[in-house]
Amino acid sequence: MVASSAFEFFQLELRSGVAVVTIDRPPVNALSREVYESLSRLIDHIEATEEIRAVVLACKAEAKAWIGGGDLNEFLTLNSQRRRERHAYIETITDRFYNLSxxxxxxxxxxxxxxxxxxxxxxxxIIAADTAFFSMPEVDRSLTGGAGAYLFRLHLPVPFIRELILTGRKATARELHHFGFINHVVPKEDVLPKAIEIAEAIAAKSIAAVRAIKQGANLMDRVGWDEGRAVAHRFSEELVSGPDYKEAILAFLEKRKPSFAGR
Known part of the structure; x- marks a missing residue:
């Protein structure tokens, strides 16, 4: 376990190539400026640590929210200029998290x-508890719900997204699973074990291939199918020259577990 003082609001435990990151800002893990600064340091650490091959983001068992959204006490201090500056700063951190390698x-x-x-x-x-809910309540804070724009890239039904951001209503985990937002809905006590199980399966793969796949998928979100496919092909061409390519194929043909570089 990395000492919580290293990142202040996050704890990190590394097990079998999986970094279990636990956010810890009681009671609801609200996102203040200091939390984003802490997250930035955490991202630096993850990117610099080759042993980390997958990341699980969790909260403490006693938390009242997984992540509770922006810190409303901080919001009370904002004017238009400071709100603009806050958006600009936060987006540099969230973009780094989204593009984590x-x-x-x-x-x-x-x-x-x-x-x-x-x-x-x-x-x-996303692994979610069957008791969890999700919402975009900015409209109830007299804000635009601009963060809801991120949901449109997920190809969720547009009327459904508009209902969420216009009403601020809660959507259950099972409802969002139906629309493809969530991968697995399980009992609360099974959420972290299921997440770690999937992370360990990914951590056992070629890290070069996993990084290329994630980078290509993120790019396709932004630029669309044609350009994204071309880049994915280029990544594959580069992987052929790497150390894991032949090992992965030989291991399959020889019916054994592969031994990838960096292990």
Whole structure:
């Protein structure tokens, strides 16, 4: 376990190539400026640590929310200029998290309103408790719900997204699973074990291939199918020259586990 003082609001435990990151800002893990600064340092650490091959983002068992959205006490101090500056700063951090070179798995065991739902959407895979809910309640704070724009890239039904951001209503984990937002809905006590199980399966793969796949998938989100496919092909061409390519194929043909570089 990396000492919590290293990142202040996050704890990190590394097991079998999986970094289990636990957000810890009681009671609801609200996202203040200091939390984003802490997250930036955490991202630096993850990117610099080769042993980390996948990341699970969790909350403490006693937390009242997985991530509770923006810190409303901080919001009271904002004017238009400071709000603009806050958006600009936060987006530099959220873009880094979204483009993290390791796959990320959201272990959502508690509610995820506002920024919590957005952070879940930034993860590659979402595991949620059958008791969890998600929402975009900015309209109830007399804000635009601009963060809800992130949901449109997920190809969720547009009328459904508009209902969420216009009403601020809660959507259950099972409802969002139906629309493809969530990968697995499980009992609360099974959320973290399921997330770690999937993360360990990914961590056993070629890290070069996993990084290329994630980078290509993120790019396709932004530029569309044609350009994204071309880049994915280029990544594959580069992987052929890497150390894991032949090992992966030989291991399959020889019916054994592969031994990838960096292990």
């Amino acid at each position: 390791r796959p990320t798995i959201a272990a959502v065991s508690m509610p995820a309103p506002g920024g919590g739902m957005v952070f879940a959407s930034f993860c590659d895979i």
